[in-house]
Amino acid sequence: MTTTIPAPRTSYTPPKRRRVNWEKWGWLYMRVSGLFLVVLIFGHLFVNLVAGNGVRAIDFAFVAGKWADPFWVVWDTLLLWLALIHGANGMRTITNDYAHNPLLRRLILLAILASTVVLLVLGTLVIYTFDPCPANAVAGSLPDFCPVK
Amino acid sequence: MSTATLEGTSSAAPEVPSFTVTLIVRRYDPDVDAEPYWQDFDLQMYGTDRVLDALHKIKWEVDGSLSFRRSCAHGVCGSDAMRINGRNRLACKTLLKDLDISKPIYVEAIKGLPLEKDLIVNMDPFFESFKAVQPFLIASSKPDKERLQSVAQRERFDDTTKCILCAACTSSCPVFWTDGQYFGPAAIVNAHRFIFDSRDEGAQVRLDILNDKEGVWRCRTTFNCTDACPRGIEVTKAISEVKQAILKGNPNKVDIVLG
Numbered sequence: 001m002t003t004t005i006p007a008p009r010t011s012y013t014p015p016k017r018r019r020v021n022w023e024k025w026g027w028l029y030m031r032v033s034g035l036f037l038v039v040l041i042f043g044h045l046f047v048n049l050v051a052g053n054g055v056r057a058i059d060f061a062f063v064a065g066k067w068a069d070p071f072w073v074v075w076d077t078l079l080l081w082l083a084l085i086h087g088a089n090g091m092r093t094i095t096n097d098y099a100h101n102p103l104l105r106r107l108i109l110l111a112i113l114a115s116t117v118v119l120l121v122l123g124t125l126v127i128y129t130f131d132p133c134p135a136n137a138v139a140g141s142l143p144d145f146c147p148v149k
Numbered sequence: 150m151s152t153a154t155l156e157g158t159s160s161a162a163p164e165v166p167s168f169t170v171t172l173i174v175r176r177y178d179p180d181v182d183a184e185p186y187w188q189d190f191d192l193q194m195y196g197t198d199r200v201l202d203a204l205h206k207i208k209w210e211v212d213g214s215l216s217f218r219r220s221c222a223h224g225v226c227g228s229d230a231m232r233i234n235g236r237n238r239l240a241c242k243t244l245l246k247d248l249d250i251s252k253p254i255y256v257e258a259i260k261g262l263p264l265e266k267d268l269i270v271n272m273d274p275f276f277e278s279f280k281a282v283q284p285f286l287i288a289s290s291k292p293d294k295e296r297l298q299s300v301a302q303r304e305r306f307d308d309t310t311k312c313i314l315c316a317a318c319t320s321s322c323p324v325f326w327t328d329g330q331y332f333g334p335a336a337i338v339n340a341h342r343f344i345f346d347s348r349d350e351g352a353q354v355r356l357d358i359l360n361d362k363e364g365v366w367r368c369r370t371t372f373n374c375t376d377a378c379p380r381g382i383e384v385t386k387a388i389s390e391v392k393q394a395i396l397k398g399n400p401n402k403v404d405i406v407l408g
């Protein structure tokens with residue numbers, strides 16, 4: 001198969017001025033979020049897998065305990081948003097670099113955008129509406145640390 | 150060390166080691182071949198020979214139809230950039246003995262530019278990007294004598310003045326391979342040469358041109374260009390400095406490079 005280069009001989013035309021330079025801010029976002037993610041991810045891994053009883057400590061009660069503390073709610077929200085957008089922007093970059101077919105590229109970019117938005121909404125919903133002991137739950141289905149009514 | 154002595158003892162120059170080397174050249178003749186193909190050549194070469202000498206030997210003694218560009222043959226004109234064992238090098242600056250001659254040496258045209266014949270590519274897209282960054286001094290003043298510049302001001306862009314426009318960097322860039330619209334390292338290096346020149350007044354124009362979808366933000370810092378440059382220009386560093394200049398809005402504020 002021969003590689004065809006899309007019209008490389010077209011002479012330079014000044015770019016259409018868009019109000020927001022997505023390439024520049026995308027590039028900057030990757031560097032800034034990357035710095036935060038180093039702390040957030042390794043902190044997350046240490047607390048979940050190493051500190052205390054280590055990996056054996058993880059169960060429903062462990063997660064419920066963490067999200068009862070506003071500190072971990074903020075931590076996990078930051079982790080969710082920064083990491084998902086960081087990853088999605090990376091996928092966008094790779095798509096722009098390697099998807100030649102304009103239609104295919106558009107489809108892939110839309111799919112990345114849609115899945116990112118869905119995951120962000122679902123993840124945020126879970127973090128902020130999480131209740132380990134819902135009031136109208138079926139008796140016996142609740143974990144044993146919930147107060148008995 | 151055998152240096153000439155006063156007594157004039159005739160010390161013949163030490164025998165240059167000779168060896169047989171296999172060159173596998175990617176041939177393509179658009180009038181005959183549908184696709185490029187690889188052709189082997191076994192050559193008797195010497196330790197002082199370069200890849201260019203091997204190509205000359207093929208052209209002059211074996212197969213006169215082999216086509217490649219070369220002009221000065223001493224690493225100044227930048228005509229004979231090619232892919233040697235998968236790396237972009239100048240054929241005139243690559244000694245055979247520095248390569249692994251126990252194995253065949255693969256020689257092919259640089260990638261990412263339209264192949265014309267054998268080792269010759271169409272350089273027009275490369276020079277179009279070069280022209281687009283306005284690689285000439287833009288200054289409003291018309292002094293009677295020369296424009297003065299301090300040693301430090303000259304030093305600031307010294308590295309990027311070395312470019313010989315051989316296209317080894319641009320055609321080693323993976324982004325350029327898949328996206329022919331990307332300006333490429335060479336154009337950015339030549340923009341850097343004027344952006345950081347204290348006598349020049351067109352820095353903002355060039356920064357605006359490179360602050361584009363096909364500009365510096367396409368650079369993925371793979372360092373292929375720095376490895377490929379036959380003049381040892383720190384190409385990736387120059388691109389990073391242009392990025393910094395765009396972010397800070399002024400080349401004079403760029404001091405350290407974050408990468």
